[in-house]
């Protein structure tokens with residue numbers, strides 16, 4: 001194969017280098033396009049064909065349904081690793097040995113407190129506030145309490161910023177939920193594992209000791225691992241582009257949280273559960289909702305179906321479907337919502353509309369069912385996604401800063417009015 005791509009514009013030919021990734025993906029390097037062509041640009045709304053960076057963190061092949069973090073398959077990681085090991089892997093590039101993992105955990109624990117004044121900020125939110133808005137605000141507010149900017153050339157400073165946010169973020173997550181439920185704000189216990197501590201911080205009642213459930217710890221570990229990174233999706237690109245202006249880590253993460261909130265992205269897990277509930281309330285007629293999803297005059301979409309990149313199946317959805325079955329049976333929960341979900345999936349997988357468009361269940365089709373069985377309120381589902389995605393966002397932010405990437409600044413094709421003279425107010 002040639003190592004160059006040729007572009008012809010108005011009879012003039014331009015050559016651009018082809019670059020090949022480690023998985024033999026080929027990209028056209030168009031860095032010089034505007035310069036050599038005298039200002040010709042590209043248009044690609046939604047960046048369906050545009051690579052914004054080179055990255056060594058996550059590989060996914062949407063056709064084959066492959067997802068790997070730093071070369072390790074999502075199937076193996078979900079089965080054999082815990083969330084903290086996966087976080088370390090994503091952020092630092094290798095699986096930690098026991099000593100590295102212990103140190104990582106112990107350093108995170110040292111930072112597992114937040115300034116007490118954060119409680120005042122949380123207090124100012126109405127109970128009705130959506131937890132994602134609260135989480136984004138609190139994450140951004142952390143900057144005010146930790147104002148020194150990170151010198152990204154110092155490995156030590158970078159490491160400290162990373163363990164600091166990994167320590168504090170679960171507290172913000174737990175408090176966001178407890179505030180909504182009117183529960184006292186509390187810290188967990190440094191004697192617990194990272195995920196155990198999250199569960200305790202979320203669920204411990206003030207009048208009872210909290211008993212850890214192995215089933216819940218394993219289920220949450222798995223869910224967080226499956227959500228931990230997904231290369232250049234909407235929220236991750238937001239984190240990278242925000243950080244590319246050299247804005248700090250915490251505010252870049254806060255921007256990512258806001259991007260994740262939308263129902264076309266992380267907000268889908270909440271939307272799925274609400275959709276399944278609505279179908280149940282409406283008598284469980286899945287066919288009616290299938291028809292609505294296919295009707296182009298109806299804005300309804302089957303939430304939890306379709307993916308920008310996966311056009312065969314979402315490997316995370318496969319793992320999560322099995323996990324949903326296991327968790328519900330282990331907890332002895334008989335949830336009619338699960339039957340509706342399975343029914344919808346079966347119909348969609350046999351329906352030409354969905355088959356032709358390669359619309360398969362995505363990771364969020366089943367995650368909400370597990371979260372619900374765990375006792376997590378629906379409005380918290382996307383917050384749980386953010387908790388899982390945190391290591392991925394950190395890894396991507398770190399990569400972007402250490403590779404010294406330029407500020408993100410896409411081009412556009414202007415289609416508005418050409419010059420016109422100013423019209424005074426009496427003539428408009």
Ligand code: ACO
Nearest residue numbers: 263264265266268293301302303304305306307308357362
């Ligand atoms: N229900 C019904 N039709 C759908 C759905 C759906 N869930 N998703 C896509 N389509 C249809 C579109 O109407 C379009 O049809 P057309 O070609 O006849 O116009 C075609 O499939 C392609 O859809 P696009 O929106 O162009 O695909 P895109 O790659 O831009 O969008 C997305 C992907 C946003 C995930 C979309 O499938 C969707 O809205 N799904 C539902 C929301 C969802 O589950 N989001 C979670 C994504 S995973 C994640 O963030 C963790």
